[in-house]
Amino acid sequence: MLDINRISKTFNRGTVNEKRALSGLDLHLAEGDFVTVIGGNGAGKSTMLNAIAGTWFVDEGSLLIDGTDVTRLPEHRRAAYLGRVFQDPMTGTAASMQIEENLALAARRGKHRNLRKGITSKEREAYREQLKILELGLEDRLTTGVGLLSGGQRQALTLLMATLQKPKLLLLDEHTAALDPKTAAKVLEATDKIVGRDNLTTIMITHNMKDAIHHGNRLVMMHEGHIIYDVSGEEKRKLTVSDLLHKFEEASGGEFANDRMMLA
Amino acid sequence: MNIMALFNALPGACAQGLIWGIMAIGVFITYWILDLADLTVDGTMCTGGAVCIMMMLSGYNVWVSLLAAFLAGMLAGLVTGLLHTAFGIPAILAGILSQLGLYSINLRIMDNKANQAISVDKYSLLVSLRYIKGVPFYRNTLLIALLIIALLIGLLYWFFGTELGCSIRATGSNPNMSRAQGINTDLTKIVGLMLSNGIVAFASGLYAQYQGFADINAGRGAIVIGLAAVIIGQVVFGRIHGNFAFKLLSVAMGGVIYYLVLQVVLWLGLNANDLKLISAMIVAIFLAIPYLKGKHFSKPVKKGGANRA
Numbered sequence: 001m002l003d004i005n006r007i008s009k010t011f012n013r014g015t016v017n018e019k020r021a022l023s024g025l026d027l028h029l030a031e032g033d034f035v036t037v038i039g040g041n042g043a044g045k046s047t048m049l050n051a052i053a054g055t056w057f058v059d060e061g062s063l064l065i066d067g068t069d070v071t072r073l074p075e076h077r078r079a080a081y082l083g084r085v086f087q088d089p090m091t092g093t094a095a096s097m098q099i100e101e102n103l104a105l106a107a108r109r110g111k112h113r114n115l116r117k118g119i120t121s122k123e124r125e126a127y128r129e130q131l132k133i134l135e136l137g138l139e140d141r142l143t144t145g146v147g148l149l150s151g152g153q154r155q156a157l158t159l160l161m162a163t164l165q166k167p168k169l170l171l172l173d174e175h176t177a178a179l180d181p182k183t184a185a186k187v188l189e190a191t192d193k194i195v196g197r198d199n200l201t202t203i204m205i206t207h208n209m210k211d212a213i214h215h216g217n218r219l220v221m222m223h224e225g226h227i228i229y230d231v232s233g234e235e236k237r238k239l240t241v242s243d244l245l246h247k248f249e250e251a252s253g254g255e256f257a258n259d260r261m262m263l264a
Numbered sequence: 265m266n267i268m269a270l271f272n273a274l275p276g277a278c279a280q281g282l283i284w285g286i287m288a289i290g291v292f293i294t295y296w297i298l299d300l301a302d303l304t305v306d307g308t309m310c311t312g313g314a315v316c317i318m319m320m321l322s323g324y325n326v327w328v329s330l331l332a333a334f335l336a337g338m339l340a341g342l343v344t345g346l347l348h349t350a351f352g353i354p355a356i357l358a359g360i361l362s363q364l365g366l367y368s369i370n371l372r373i374m375d376n377k378a379n380q381a382i383s384v385d386k387y388s389l390l391v392s393l394r395y396i397k398g399v400p401f402y403r404n405t406l407l408i409a410l411l412i413i414a415l416l417i418g419l420l421y422w423f424f425g426t427e428l429g430c431s432i433r434a435t436g437s438n439p440n441m442s443r444a445q446g447i448n449t450d451l452t453k454i455v456g457l458m459l460s461n462g463i464v465a466f467a468s469g470l471y472a473q474y475q476g477f478a479d480i481n482a483g484r485g486a487i488v489i490g491l492a493a494v495i496i497g498q499v500v501f502g503r504i505h506g507n508f509a510f511k512l513l514s515v516a517m518g519g520v521i522y523y524l525v526l527q528v529v530l531w532l533g534l535n536a537n538d539l540k541l542i543s544a545m546i547v548a549i550f551l552a553i554p555y556l557k558g559k560h561f562s563k564p565v566k567k568g569g570a571n572r573a
Contacts, residue, residue: 053444074448075443075444076442076443076446076447076448076449077446079443079444079445079446080446082444084444086440090438091438091440091441092441092444093438093441094433094434094437094438094441094442095437095438096433096436096437097430097433097434097437101430101433104430105430105431105434105442105445105447106445108427108445108446109445109446110446111446113427113428113430113431113447114426114427114428115423115426115427115428116426116427117425117426117427118425118426118427118429118430119425119430161445
């Protein structure tokens with residue numbers, strides 16, 4: 001479903017701030033794969049998702065989604081294939097618009113937008129049903145402004161928007177990191193529910209090693225812009241947090257795991 | 265200070281306010297909906313009048329002339345939009361560049377003259393300062409301006425409810441989210457800028473007719489007056505919970521309030537040459553009010569902070 005072929009990206013090339021964020025990254029996902037991504041700060045996790053989403057173009061390598069070469073496709077065209085949820089709950093929704101308007105925008109992802117109605121009454125009923133999945137009572141607040149929702153509610157709504165039209169690939173960039181533990185658990189639960197229901201191919205970045213182990217069928221660890229550890233199936237199920245920390249130390253050449261990774 | 269003089273001046277001030285209210289609706293589209301400060305309007309507020317008056321002087325019908333003014337404004341918006349999106353120039357600077365370039369273009373449109381007069385007696389104008397009193401009510405400029413505003417609000421209400429209109433609103437609200445939802449934010453910004461400048465140029469066409477001439481300086485400081493109307497509308501009517509159409513109406517009424525305040529200030533004996541300074545001060549005050557209110561009169565946050573879940 002996704003083929004990342006040896007992509008590289010360097011920011012601020014030729015300056016003192018030069019940073020090689022991705023170096024020869026290779027990753028291939030089969031349809032229905034749910035891969036969790038871990039790694040220290042600056043390992044290139046978010047950069048990888050941005051490369052897939054097309055926030056900027058990569059310097060080298062190619063990206064294929066379901067066999068289509070998207071390497072040179074601008075962000076808004078690539079969006080047709082992708083569902084995205086961001087770390088910051090403010091990023092994924094339009095605050096000044098209503099819940100139903102946000103959903104209607106998402107329902108038209110990848111379609112041509114013209115002078116037809118921005119939202120139809122038939123859609124409204126469908127959204128009401130969809131919102132029930134989140135179990136947050138949003139189904140009764142269709143015309144509430146999104147700016148009035150809490151971070152957790154907005155994140156759950158963004159998740160629903162990302163999957164309203166079945167995406168070929170769902171990109172979750174630490175989408176529960178900014179939420180309190182209880183809300184984070186609820187959003188993760190909704191994630192599992194939706195991903196399982198639609199058999200979505202998913203990449204989920206997380207700083208929580210337990211989450212990385214308990215969710216998905218595959219786990220990759222990134223370091224210095226590429227993947228240093230890739231595990232799936234039975235082997236992944238047996239992993240423990242200390243296995244991962246050990247693995248990380250080993251792969252990064254004895255360098256101790258940073259504090260954010262220890263938090264898990 | 266003769267109170268009757270003030271009362272006599274009020275209908276004219278209202279008419280001017282309504283025409284500038286139309287202009288302010290154009291500014292509202294960029295400033296409020298798209299979250300862009302577009303200074304192109306200082307140029308288009310002259311271009312529209314120049315095109316309209318020159319077309320009418322060449323014998324074209326008033327509506328055809330106004331349509332041409334609208335299209336000319338859209339063209340100016342397109343230039344700013346391309347400078348901003350295709351060439352990566354910050355929106356404010358892109359607007360300033362267009363505005364500066366328009367000065368020369370406006371002069372060319374007006375046959376290299378600083379102003380072009382049109383006689384209300386020889387041409388059938390839609391609005392004029394002579395059509396405020398002593399004309400049948402259906403020719404009254406106040407009524408015509410109100411009808412145009414009602415029509416414009418209706419059209420915009422429909423447009424911003426369409427898929428394209430929603431994507432423009434989303435672009436202003438959250439460009440990152442918009443791109444993630446497949447919206448070409450460059451395109452939506454260009455469309456918004458074109459629509460905004462088209463409306464401003466249309467208002468300019470009306471304003472030139474109202475005054476009886478197109479003037480090269482007609483647009484100087486236009487953005488400030490437009491913003492004043494938008495902000496006054498928000499401050500005065502913001503507490504009333506209304507839909508999008510009501511918001512547009514409050515912007516137009518903001519224009520009327522602005523001109524009424526101006527009239528009173530003039531009546532109090534201030535020099536007409538001080539108008540620009542007064543305008544700038546009115547806008548500065550109305551811009552500062554919401555900020556200062558939030559800073560000094562906000563309720564203290566409860567202990568423990570806001571409930572996030």
